[in-house]
Amino acid sequence: MSTVKKRSINHGDVNRFRFWFQIGAFVILVYGGYWALDISTSLPTFSCVFPSSRGGTCYLYPLQHQVNMTWKQFASPRVIGVLTAFGTFVFLFLLFNKAWCGFACPIGTVQDWITRLRLRMGIRPGVYTEATFNRLKVLKYVLLVLLILLPLGISNSLLGLPKFSHDVATSFCMLCPGRTILPIFTGDFSQLTIDFSSKTMTVLTGLGMAVLGTTLVGAFYKKRFFCLFCPMSALHYVFSKGALLGLKKDGAKCTRCGNCYRVCDMGIREIADDLERRNIVQDDCMMCFKCVAACPEEGCLKVTVPGLTVYQSTEEGFFARSASRLNHER
Amino acid sequence: MNVERQERVRKSAVKGLAMESMEALVQIRESFDENPKAMDYFYDLYHRTYCLGEWGNGKRPEVGTLCVQVPEELILAAGAFPRRLCSGSHAFDQVGSEFMPAKGCPVVKATVGLLQSRALPPLEEMRLVVNPTSCDQKKKAGEMIAEMGYPVYSLEIPPSRDTEEARAYWHRSVKRLSVALEKTTGQRITRKRLHEAIRTTNTARQEYRRFSKLRKAQPSPLLGKDALLVTNAYFFDDIESWTEALARLNLELERRVENKLTPAQKRAPRFLLTGTPPVFPNLKVPLLIEQLGAVIVADEVCSSNRLLYDAVTMDTPFLYDMIPAVADRYLKPCTCPIFDRNEDRKRKLLDMASDYQVDGVIYQAYAGCHLYEMEQQSMGRALTEAGVPMLYLETDYSPDDAGQLSTRVEAFVESIRNRQRKLEGGRS
Amino acid sequence: MKRMPNAKILRDYIFLALFTTCLFLPAKGEGVLYISETPMKAASGRSAGPGGHAEHRASASRSYYLSAEDLSSDSEVLVLRPDGSRGEASMHICGEGLMLTVDTRPMDASSDGIFLVYVVDRHVENETLLVRVAKLNLLNHSCRWGHEYKFNSERLRAKFSDEVPLDITASPLWDGNFHSRTMSGDVIGVQALRYGKPLEGAKISLSTQGGWTKTFRTDDSGTASVQLIRDYYPAQWSEFSRDKKGTFRILAEAEFEEMGVLGDQPYTKVRVTTSLPWKYASSRREYQSYAYGLSLGATFMVVSGLGVFIYRERRKKSYREIQFDEHR
Incomplete structure (x- = not known):
């Protein structure tokens, strides 16, 4: 690269670049389906499965589906599908590392927009103390473990517990603000409901709405509020070194x-x-x-x-x- | 102290200051060849203020600062002029000795002396003297200065800068200072004014960094005594005119670097100066070093590099972000030995030593400055381990030790030269 | 163009079928012919259950049951694949009745979409040509293929064939992902077409599994619409299952004054009946609530907003002393 080019890049304002890049990524990931785009179903970012016009799908959704297998099935050829999806996820992640979060994640982008709104209103942001930060950041690993254990517990009896209801199949998705927020951008408000069809669903959709309310307010005061709890971020970190x-x-x-x-x-x-x-x-x-x-x-x-x-x-x-x-x- | 005596002390101090300033300026200007033309601004500035007593600074209210850790952006934003009062005058040192222990730090003594004698016109109009609780002697001097009738504000500094608690404490302390400044000047620190102040100081620092970079050149285009004079002028000059003058100097230095011109000998040993701050007119040690044929290419002192190197970065142009940003700039990168752990100073010295390709480090400590005296050993060890020889000099403001210093510096310069010769011999 | 795929085999099967079952059948051509995912006989005995075919996974073939076994030897099977090409199907008798097996290979995205399956049976009775058409929309889709036709209106459209004496289309029955989407409460638009042309005045009736029937006639564009009722009322809310699907059948009937001969039997009148089965689930409105959802979301917004506000107000007060619990 020529030194002139290099200088102009190093002088560049990465924030402005990121702002526009995020808008582009948002359009591709949330509306890409209109142009028949389907990048991958193992995307290492919150490209939510719920908007029907999505241009790719968040890996956590197939992951939860796929680990919903009996132990026996894990030894069958069915595991190839699981491994393929996982391999795709790891491959895509390794290309861009955690820049998936900063540059592509639609939920991250929405939170950044909320932050911009706060800036316009001239309200100061919240800052965690170091101790709070360190306490909260553990939560995402807990969520990641639950996200895998719950579907496993549908097909298998874990530690002698009775098998879980099928309603917890994609339990993390039910809590994720991606499910409630992103379909709104495509005119679909149906995720903003409480589902009373079973106890589990009532609880999960209720929690989902609670998480939505808290996230909207949280992201207003605290930059990237939800990201501190994001299990995708935890899953990323396992491979980040490579x-x-x-x-x-x-x-x-x-x-x-x-x-x-x-x-x-x-x-x-x-x-x-x-x-x-x-x-x-x-x-x-x-x-x-x-x-x-x-x-x-x-x-x-x-x-x-x-x-x-x-x-x-x-x-x-x-x-x-x-x-x-x-x-x-x- | 009666009025008559006070007046006598004042007059003799003014006279003493003018005399030693004149002497220093003559040495700086005349005992060296090829002073840059753009230095004339600074020579004149010193002559006008220190020798002729023209201390005017427009109509802005004056706020005095007694340490490098006072956030000047806030003072500027509150509509006041920040004047650093740390003094390097032997005359004031003697006045101050009356109040301070015999083995006290000459910087503190001279500063107390300066304030006691009320020798400079701006002192009569000091709206506030901000005294950070940095080292013990300064901290305690605040009390004395208050007794002299100055409105002293004690700015609390944490004893550590590694923990988040210390940072939070400092932020709170700086926020309180902002309120106090607003009360003093009657002008609110608004987003716009603080922004403008950050812009002013950042431009000055950008120009200083350019200046430092030019001094990295081989051979050095400038002598250290001039560099210290430039940075020292930041204590009392209007920041914008200072920046302009430095920009002119930088242009001249750029031409010198292109043509490989140097005011020193071509292969003069390159030194890094660190330790207690040399403040005009006490440029005794730097002058001595350069008169002996070496050149100071860099410094790590709070009257120069530490004063001007770091810039303020903010994330958003709001007070909630800008005030902490300004506060951080005065705490986080500060390598003053008052802090409980000072690994960063060691790293900075090592980094500068290799960056500026220095042949040796001169570490000066004023008798009575315990902290610099204490840190001397660990810094020396680290530098020696990295293959950079260090000369430790204990000195003060009096001219008495000139002979003894001269012998030691000469021996050090000679040993460096021998080393260079050996290295070159080995190479050929 | 090959008109009848596997015509010979099919005919063999039908002969066999007629031969083995004619003894038990009361009269030929009684009632309506329709296709079902579950066996007809089970309906009378044990309950049919939710059953049905998987909509998210592909299979090499899909089997259905016909409601009658008294098909004439002239009956035809017509399969149209999503891209318009002809597909293949076979019929044979099994323990549970007459079974229709549609070949859905190759199992790749090329045949992603809706297969149209028709069984057309003709015979003459009392100088009337009775034509019975059983239509089926077969969802051939695997989520693994992706949902590439999501916004392709041509693939998604409810299609018809102009070779069929009386065809009906209904929509919306499926979503962009080719998953069935009909729910109770939906308004379903039906169009009747005779050899591909809209037919006015056709009698359309929609009947659900529970026995509710609604009858109406098509307008001059051959269309009519009907709202699906809710007929799933579990005694206890805890017994409610949102996955429970009911079936309904759309039936079109029309008569034409037309002379002709079928085989050696002349007729003066034509009577056509066409059936189209589908399934429907409970309306989301029955178990999902915006009111609760939005108020819960709003409550959390208010509570967390207030929390932050109060925290900030408290922080404005000066530093509070640390107090120790004397009883620890």
Whole structure:
């Protein structure tokens, strides 16, 4: 890449790029079906299965379906389907790493829009204390384990428990705000109901509406409120180390000024204070690269694909962004 | 103290300051060749203020600061002019000695002396003196300064900067300062004003970073004594005119770098200066080093690099974000030894040593500054391990130790030169 | 174009069928001919149950049962695949009656969609040509193929054949994913077509499994519409199952003054009946509530909003001292 091109990229405002990219991704994932798009049914992002016009499907939905098998079936050829879907998921994830969250996830995008609304209204955001943050971030792993155990418990008796009702087959989807929010964008409001057809469904859809209400308010005050609980994010992190797209930190260049930490929507402190690790992607990271844009140290933070630095922090870029921003506000 | 005596002390201090300033300026200007033309702005500035006593700064109310950790953006946004009062004057040091223990830090003594003598016109109009609770001597000096009749605001600084608790404490402290500043000047810190203030200081810092980068060149286009004079002027100059003057200097330095021009010898040993802050007119150690043929290419002191290196980044242009952003800038990257753990200073020194390709580090500590004296050993060890020799100098504001310092620096410079020769010999 | 697939085999089967069953049959051609997913005989004995075919998975063939076994030797089977090409089917007698097996291979996305299956039976009685048509919409779909025709109105349309004496279409019966979607309360539009042309004045009746029947006539465009009733009332709400499906049948009848000969039997009148079965589920309105859903969502919004607000107000007060519990 020529140095001129490189400079112009490093001077770029990643936030604006991301804003427009997210809109594009949202249109593709939520309305892509109108153009007969069906990218994959194992997408590593919340491209919800409920809007009929979706352009691809969130992997958690087939995952819950597929693990709903008896132990015997796990030893049968049926497992090939499970493995294929899983392999597709891992492959797609490894291409873009957690940038799926920051750049593609429709629920992340909706939350970012809500944040923009808050900014317009001039209301300050909520910030978790470190202790709260650390307590809450464990929840997504709990959700991930439940998401697999519940469907397993439909086909099998777990620990001598009676088999679960079929209504918990896609229990996480019932709780996920993707199910309630995204169909609205296609004019389908039918997910905003309580389903009284069985006790389980009543509870699940009730919880779903509670989660929706809390998420809407939560996302208004806290940036990316739901993401801290997202089991997809937990599942991502298992494979994040091997991904092609990387976020690298050079600890020797870090002054620990904390700029990156303060602009981080997720509130990840390691980005500023961890000087040892080179691969700085954390489980809550959504790879929005705001930290890279906020870092004034030459090459301290880098977005990489193997053999190439795509975007990196530069002193010049930092001041260029800062100036254009300050001018814009004038 | 009666009025008569006070007046006598004031007059003699003013005279003493003018004399030592004149002497320092003459040394800075005349004992070296090829001073950059753009330095004239700074030479004149010092001459006008320190020698002729022209301290005017327009009509803005004055807010004095006693440490690098006072967020100046807030002072600017509140419509006041931030004036750093830390003094490097031996004359004031002597005035201050009356109040301070004999083995006290000369920076604190001189500052207390300056305020006691009310030698400078702006002191009469100080609306607020912000005194951060950084080191013990400064903290306690605040009480004395208040007794002198100044409106002192004690800005609480946490003793650590690694924990989130400390950060939260500091944010709260800075928020309280904002309110106090608003009360003092009667002007509200609005989004727009704070934004404008951040813009002003960030532009200055951007220019400073450009300046530092130019000093990385081999051979160095500028001597350290001029660099320290430039950064020192930030204490009392109008920020915008300072930035413009530095931009002009940078242009000249760029031409010098292109043509490989240097005011020093071509193969002068390159030094990094760290430790207690050299403040005009006390540029004793830097002048000595450069008079002996070495060149200071970088510094890690709170009157220069630590004052200007870091910039403010905010996420959103709202007060709830900008005030913490400003606060963070003064706490998180600060490598002052007052904090309980200071690994970052070690890392910074090592990084700068390799970045600026220095041959050695000069660590100056003023007698009485316990914290810098204490940190000297661990920094020295780390540097030596990395193959960078360090010279530790204990000094103060009096000219008495010049001979002894000269001998030690000379020996150090010579040893570096020997090392260079050996390396080159080994290479050929 | 091959007119009758497997015509010979089919005829053999039918002969066999006639031969073995004619003894038990009271009169030839009585009643209506229709196709069902579950055996007819079971309906009288044990309950048919939900049963039915899987809609989300493909199979190489699908089997159905015919309501009568007294088909004449002239009866035809016509299968039209979603892309318009001819498909194949076979009939044979089994323990549960006359079974119709439709070949749905190859099991790939090329035949994703609705197969039209017709059984047309003709015979003459009292100088009247009685034509019995049993129509079936066969959902041949696997979710594994994806839902690529979701927005393809041509694939999704309810189709008819212009080779059939009296055809009926009904919609909407399925959604864009080719899954059945009819629910009680739905208004179903029906069109009657004679050899592909809209037929006015045809008598249409819709009857549900429970016995409710509604009869009406088509207008000048051959269409009519009817709202499906709700007829699923479990005694206890806990017995309610949203998956329970009922069946209904649309029947079209028409008579024409027409002279002709079938085989060696002349006729002066033609009477055609066409049946189309489908299934329907309980309306979502019966068990889903927007009122509860939205109020629960709103409650949580208000509660969490208030929570944040109160928390923020409390934070405005100055720092509160830590207090220790004396009883710990």
